[in-house]
Structures are given as structure tokens and as C-alpha cells.
Amino acid sequence: QTVVTQEPSFSVSPGGTVTLTCGLSSGSVSTSDYPSWYQLTPGQAPRTLIYNTNIRSSGVPDRFSGSILGNKAALTITGAQADDECDYYCVVHMSGGFWVFGGGTKLTVL
């Protein structure tokens, strides 16, 4: 069973830069896994930030960027703001067409 791994929590100072990562228990994440990132806020639908590794969703500020770093997908937030404090999840598109979600990273901005 494939497990998608994320840091449980991360902290960043206002104005700082943070990189969250998304790994696979079975090996490396690559662009062909189409890693995507989204915010999940209680009571709201998921908000896609990045899809297909590095494509920014409509309306998402350019301080959010996606990439592959080593063997993991990465979400980098530059110039962190207070309202960036929430849970961030990644999802990987597996061969066979199913999605596997990571457990999420709780980002604190302080």
C-alpha cells in the first residue's frame, strides 16, 4: 500500500520562506505522478494551490510555487503571511488512475 508522507507540522516567521515536502513510501515522486497541493480549511472545500507539479491554480499568488526537490515534491511559500496558517495537503496521481493523499502539514506562521 502506497503511503504519501508529509511533515506533520512546520513553523515559519511572517515574511519568511518555507518549503513543505511530499514523499512516497514506494520511492521517488516525479512529474509523472502529477503531484498537487491544496489548502484545507475547516468548513470549506479544498483549495487547489498547485497542480501538475508546478502549475499555479487560478487566483493563487505567485508566492506559492511547486517543484520536485530530490525525490520529493515540494511546495514553497515565500513571504509567508498570517493567513497562510492552515493545513496543506499533497496528492499524488498513481498509475491506474487513483489518487493518494498525504496526511497534511499544519503550518504555523509566528
Add this chain to the structure above:
Amino acid sequence: QVQLVQSGAEVKKPGASVRVSCKASGFTFSVYFIHWVRQAPGQGLEWLGRIHPRSGDTTYAQKFQGRVTVTRDTSISTAYLELSSLKSDDTALYYCARENYGPDHWGQGTLVTVSS
């Protein structure tokens, strides 16, 4: 603009079935896979299945095989999720999402509560 609009909240008894709809607009429905995922209280997201509207081909999560059915009606650009033999731990927010090399648009969510 791309929109996925889901049906309203449901309350069901254990053992019953539920059907949730997801009406698409703003794009060519037949071209994109539509996926269904859910979020139980206090949990992350869990994938249930997907459908390609043009062909009707489906893929389901092994965990839900035999209990989940995803269908579509292309004449009204709507996808459906049906989950049967409901249990209390099926209580969750259910979302549809469009696949565009990953989920790029989501429905607003449908709360399904399973309670006796």
C-alpha cells in the same frame, strides 16, 4: 468559469444508500475525469473513485469495492456517487473534483450523516 455544484446534505440510517450529484459547468464535461473524495470529521482526504464521462469507465478504491458506484449523465453534465450499506464511519463531507493532471477544481462538498 469552471464550476462543480453538488447536491445538498443527506441524513441516512445505517444500512441505507446515498447518492450525491455533482453538476459541471464552464468546461467540456466529457473530456475530464471526475473524482470523488471524502473527509471524515477531523481527518484528511480519502479517495473513493473516478469516472471518465465520455466512456463511462470507472476506477474504485479497493477499500470501497462493492459499496461504491460512480455514474454520469452526459446530457446534463452531472456525475453521481452512490455509496451503499452505510455505516456510522461513512459520516463525512463528500467532494467531487475535476482531474487536470491533479485536482484543479472542487465541488463545494456534501455532508452525509449516517445515524440511527
